[in-house]
Amino acid sequence: KNEVEQSPQNLTAQEGEFITINCSYSVGISALHWLQQHPGGGIVSLFMLSSGKKKHGRLIATINIQEKHSSLHITASHPRDSAVYICAVQNAGGTSYGKLTFGQGTILTVHP
Amino acid sequence: EADIYQTPRYLVIGTGKKITLECSQTMGHDKMYWYQQDPGMELHLIHYSYGVNSTEKGDLSSESTVSRIRTEHFPLTLESARPSHTSQYLCASSGSHRGQPGYTFGSGTRLTVV
Numbered sequence: 004k005n006e007v008e009q010s011p012q013n014l015t016a017q018e019g020e021f022i023t024i025n026c027s028y029s030v031g032i033s034a035l036h037w038l039q040q041h042p043g044g045g046i047v048s049l050f051m052l053s054s055g056k057k058k059h060g061r062l063i064a065t066i067n068i069q070e071k072h073s074s075l076h077i078t079a080s081h082p083r084d085s086a087v088y089i090c091a092v093q094n095a096g097g098t099s100y101g102k103l104t105f106g107q108g109t110i111l112t113v114h115p
Numbered sequence: 116e117a118d119i120y121q122t123p124r125y126l127v128i129g130t131g132k133k134i135t136l137e138c139s140q141t142m143g144h145d146k147m148y149w150y151q152q153d154p155g156m157e158l159h160l161i162h163y164s165y166g167v168n169s170t171e172k173g174d175l176s177s178e179s180t181v182s183r184i185r186t187e188h189f190p191l192t193l194e195s196a197r198p199s200h201t202s203q204y205l206c207a208s209s210g211s212h213r214g215q216p217g218y219t220f221g222s223g224t225r226l227t228v229v
Contacts, residue, residue, distance in 0.1 A: 034216075034218075036218060038220070045220070045221075045222035045223055046205060046220040046223070047220070048217075048218055048219060048220060051216070051217065051218055089158070091158075093209075093218070101146045101148075101163070101165070101209050102148065102160055102163060102173070102174075103148075103150075103158075103160070103207075103218070105157050105158045105159075106157070108157070
C-alpha cells in the first residue's frame with residue numbers, strides 16, 4: 004500500500020461543475036502539498052497546509068490531521084483547470100525532514 | 116523575484132555523453148531536491164541537500180551525482196548518459212523566504228538519451 008493514496012485517478016467533468024479530489028496518507032507529516040502539473044511537465048505548488056483550510060480563488064484545500072485525509076476542491080471548473088493534480092506529504096522530522104512523498108496523481112479533464 | 120530555475124528545459128543527447136542539469140534558486144532556501152518522473156508515473160526523490168556541502172541519496176536509486184557548493188546552486192550530473200536515463204528531472208527547494216515557509220518547483224528538464 005502506498006504511503007499516499009489519491010482518488011479518483013481519472014476525473015472528467017463538464018465546465019462549471021464542482022470537483023473534489025481526495026488524498027489519504029499513512030505517515031506522520033509536517034505539511035501536505037497540493038500540486039498542479041500541466042502537459043509539458045512543470046509543477047506549480049497550489050497549497051501547502053498543515054491544518055484546517057486554505058482558499059485561493061476557485062480552489063479550496065482542506066486537511067484533517069486526525070483522519071490523515073485532505074481534499075482539493077475546484078468550484079466552477081473550467082477547461083483550463085485540466086491538468087494532473089498531485090498530493091504530496093512532507094515527512095515529519097528526523098532524516099526525512101523536508102522530503103516529499105507523492106501520490107500517483109489525479110488526471111482532471113474539464114470539457115467545455 | 117523569488118524563483119527556481121532549471122536549464123535546459125529539453126535535452127536530447129547521445130549515449131555515453133556527460134551531461135549536467137542546472138538548478139538555481141533565489142530564495143536562499145537551505146534544502147534542495149532532485150526528483151525524477153517517468154512518463155505517467157509518480158515522482159521519486161533521487162537526491163537532496165540540506166545545505167552547502169551536504170548531499171544525500173534519495174529513495175530512488177540513480178546513477179547521477181549532485182553537488183552543493185553554493186546555497187543557490189544544485190546541479191545534477193550524469194557521467195555517461197544511457198537510454199534508461201530518459202526521464203523528466205524536477206528540481207525543488209524548500210525553506211523560509213521573507214518569513215514564509217515554502218516549497219518551490221522548477222519547470223523541469225525533459226531528458227532524452229538516444
